[in-house]
Amino acid sequence: xxxxxxxxxxxxxxxxxxxxxxxxxxxxxxxxxxxxxxxxxxxxxxxxxxxxxxxxxxxxxxxxxxxxxxxxxxxxxxxxxxxxxxxxxxxxxxxxxxxxxxxxxxxxxxxxxxxxxxxxxxxxxxxxxxxxxxxxxxxxxxxxxxxxxxxxxxxxxxxxxxxxxxxxxxxxxxxxxxxxxxxxxxxxxxxxxxxxxxxxxxxxxxxxxxxxxxxxxxxxxxxxxxxxxxxxxxxxxxxxxxxxxxxxxxxxxxxxxxxxxxxxxx
Amino acid sequence: xxxxxxxxxxxxxxxxxxxxxxxxxxxxxxxxxxxxxxxxxxxxxxxxxxxxxxxxxxxxxxxxxxxxxxxxxxxxxxxxxxxxxxxxxxxxxxxxxxxxxxxxxxxxxxxxxxxxxxxxxxxxxxxxxxxxxxxxxxxxxxxxxxxxxxxxxxxxxxxxxxxxxxxxxxxxxxxxxxxxxxxxxxxxxxxxxxxxxxxxxxxxxxxxxxxxxxxxxxxxxxxxxxxxxxxxxxxxxxxxxxxxxxxxxxxxxxxxxxxxxxxxxxxxxxxxxxxxxxxxxxxxx
Numbered sequence: 001x002x003x004x005x006x007x008x009x010x011x012x013x014x015x016x017x018x019x020x021x022x023x024x025x026x027x028x029x030x031x032x033x034x035x036x037x038x039x040x041x042x043x044x045x046x047x048x049x050x051x052x053x054x055x056x057x058x059x060x061x062x063x064x065x066x067x068x069x070x071x072x073x074x075x076x077x078x079x080x081x082x083x084x085x086x087x088x089x090x091x092x093x094x095x096x097x098x099x100x101x102x103x104x105x106x107x108x109x110x111x112x113x114x115x116x117x118x119x120x121x122x123x124x125x126x127x128x129x130x131x132x133x134x135x136x137x138x139x140x141x142x143x144x145x146x147x148x149x150x151x152x153x154x155x156x157x158x159x160x161x162x163x164x165x166x167x168x169x170x171x172x173x174x175x176x177x178x179x180x181x182x183x184x185x186x187x188x189x190x191x192x193x194x195x196x197x198x199x200x201x202x203x204x205x206x207x208x209x210x211x212x213x214x215x216x217x218x219x220x221x222x223x224x225x226x227x228x229x230x231x232x233x234x235x236x237x238x239x240x241x242x243x244x245x246x247x248x249x250x251x252x253x254x255x256x257x258x259x260x261x262x263x264x265x266x
Numbered sequence: 267x268x269x270x271x272x273x274x275x276x277x278x279x280x281x282x283x284x285x286x287x288x289x290x291x292x293x294x295x296x297x298x299x300x301x302x303x304x305x306x307x308x309x310x311x312x313x314x315x316x317x318x319x320x321x322x323x324x325x326x327x328x329x330x331x332x333x334x335x336x337x338x339x340x341x342x343x344x345x346x347x348x349x350x351x352x353x354x355x356x357x358x359x360x361x362x363x364x365x366x367x368x369x370x371x372x373x374x375x376x377x378x379x380x381x382x383x384x385x386x387x388x389x390x391x392x393x394x395x396x397x398x399x400x401x402x403x404x405x406x407x408x409x410x411x412x413x414x415x416x417x418x419x420x421x422x423x424x425x426x427x428x429x430x431x432x433x434x435x436x437x438x439x440x441x442x443x444x445x446x447x448x449x450x451x452x453x454x455x456x457x458x459x460x461x462x463x464x465x466x467x468x469x470x471x472x473x474x475x476x477x478x479x480x481x482x483x484x485x486x487x488x489x490x491x492x493x494x495x496x497x498x499x500x501x502x503x504x505x506x507x508x509x510x511x512x513x514x515x516x517x518x519x520x521x522x523x524x525x526x527x528x529x530x531x532x533x534x535x536x537x538x539x540x541x542x543x544x545x546x547x548x549x550x551x
Contacts, residue, residue, distance in 0.1 A: 064513040090515075144403045149488075150321055151513025166320070172403055172499050173488035175509050186394060187403060 034068015034081030065153030103196030116207035128168025146192035197261035301523035321518035334500035341411025350422025385484030402497030405487030429463020
C-alpha cells in the first residue's frame with residue numbers, strides 16, 4: 001500500500017503546484033482559445049493590452065473554432081474565438097460578441113495567370129466539377145484543390161457561403177491557414193482559401209465575381225466571402241476578463257485590428 | 267521506526283515501474299472505452315471497409331486511410347529496409363572498427379532529428395521534385411514513403427548492426443577457412459545467423475513508420491481517397507486523428523478514437539511479431 005500513497009501524494013503535490021501557478025496573484029489569467037485565423041490578431045491585441053494592464057496575463061491558444069466554443073463551455077478558456085458564419089446550437093448558452101469581420105480569400109500561386117473567378121467557378125472547382133485550369137480560362141493543367149480539415153471554422157464558413165457544395169474528394173487537406181499558404185505558394189497549379197488577413201506576397205488572391213478581396217470592397221459589402229469573428233463567453237466572466245472584452249471593441253483595438261488586416265466589427 | 271534505505275528504494279522503483287505500466291493500461295482502456303462503442307454503433311465492417319469519410323454528415327469509413335497507412339508503411343520499408351540492412355552489413359563487415367565507431371553514432375543521431383524537420387524537407391524539397399518530374403500534386407504516397415524510409419534508417423541500422431555484431435567471429439572464421447570469399451561468408455553465414463535480429467529491426471521500423479504523424483501530415487497531402495498511383499495524395503490513420511481532433515465534437519470525436527483503436531490493434535500485432543522475433547534471436551545466442 002505504501003507505494004500507492006507515494007503516488008497519491010506526488011499527484012496531489014503536482015496538482016497543487018499547477019493550481020497555485022494557475023491562479024497565483026497578482027496577475028490574473030485570461031485564456032482565449034479557438035480560431036487559428038483570429039489567433040495572431042488576438043495575440044497582438046493581448047500584447048498591446050498587457051503593456052497598459054500589467055495585472056492581467058492573457059494567454060491565446062489556437063485549436064479551431066469548435067474547440068473555442070467547447071473550451072468556453074467547459075471553462076477551459078474564459079473566452080472562445082469562433083469565426084463561423086453562424087454560431088452552432090451549443091453556443092446558445094454563451095454570450096457572444098462580434099469582434100471583427102474577416103474575408104476569406106480564394107488564393108492561387110502567383111505564377112497562375114488567373115486573376116478572377118466567378119462564385120459559380122469557385123463552387124465548381126471546390127466541388128470537383130471543374131478539374132482543369134483551362135475550363136476557367138487558364139493553362140491546360142489539372143487543378144490542385146487545397147482545403148482545410150473537416151470542422152475548421154474557415155472551411156465551414158467557406159462552404160456555407162459558396163453554398164450547396166461538398167468538397168471534392170481529390171482535395172489536399174492542410175490543417176492551418178499557414179500551411180494552406182505554404183502549399184499554394186509551392187504549387188503553381190494549386191488553389192486554396194484562407195483568411196484575408198494572412199495574404200502575403202507568396203500567394204495571389206483572385207477576385208470573386210469581379211470583386212477583389214480587399215478591405216475597401218469588404219467594407220463596401222461587395223465581396224461575398226465574408227464571415228464574422230465571434231467571441232463567446234459565459235455570462236459570469238471575471239471583471240478583468242470583461243474589461244479585456246470591452247477593450248477589444250474599443251476604437252483603439254478596432255483600429256489595431258484594422259491596420260493588421262482585419263475588418264472592423266461595425 | 268527505522269527507515270531502511272533498501273526498502274525505500276525498492277518502493278520508489280516499484281512505484282515508478284508500476285506507473286509506466288499503469289499509463290499504458292490507462293491509455294489502452296481509455297481509447298477502447300471511447301472508440302469501441304462507436305465502432306459497434308456504426309458497424310465494424312462499415313467503419314473498416316466503407317470509403318466515404320465525412321464526419322459532419324455522419325459518414326465514417328476509414329478504409330482509404332487503412333489502405334493509405336499500409337501503402338505508406340510498405341513504401342517506407344521498401345526504401346528503408348534494404349538501405350538500412352545494407353548499411354548495417356557494410357558497417358560491421360567491411361569497415362574497420364574505429365571508423366564504424368564514428369559512423370554508427372552519427373547514424374543514430376538521425377533518430378534525434380525531429381519529425382517536423384523531416385516533414386519540412388519533404389514539403390520544401392521532395393514534393394516539388396516529385397511534382398516537377400512525376401506529376402501529381404507532389405504531396406503523395408511516394409513523398410511520405412521516402413521521408414519515412416529515411417526516418418526509419420537509424421532503427422533498422424542500429425538494431426541490425428547489433429544483431430550482426432553479435433554473430434560469433436568463429437562463424438566467419440569457419441566460413442573463410444572453408445574457402446568462402448568475404449561476400450560469401452557475409453551473405454551465406456553472417457546474415458543468416460543474424461536473421462531474426464534483422465527481421466526484428468524491420469518490424470520495429472514498421473511500427474515507427476505506421477505511427478509517425480507529423481512528417482506524414484506535412485508530406486502526404488491528406489486526401490481521403492484510395493490511391494491509384496504512388497503520386498496520389500493520401501491520408502493515413504495517424505494523420506486523420508491529428509488533423510481532425512482539434513475540431514471534432516460528438517460522433518466525429520468518437521470516430522477518431524475508433525481510428526485510434528484500429529491503429530492500436532495494428533501496432534500491437536506488429537509489436538507482438540517483433541517481440542517473438544527478438545525472442546527467437548535470444549535463443550540462438
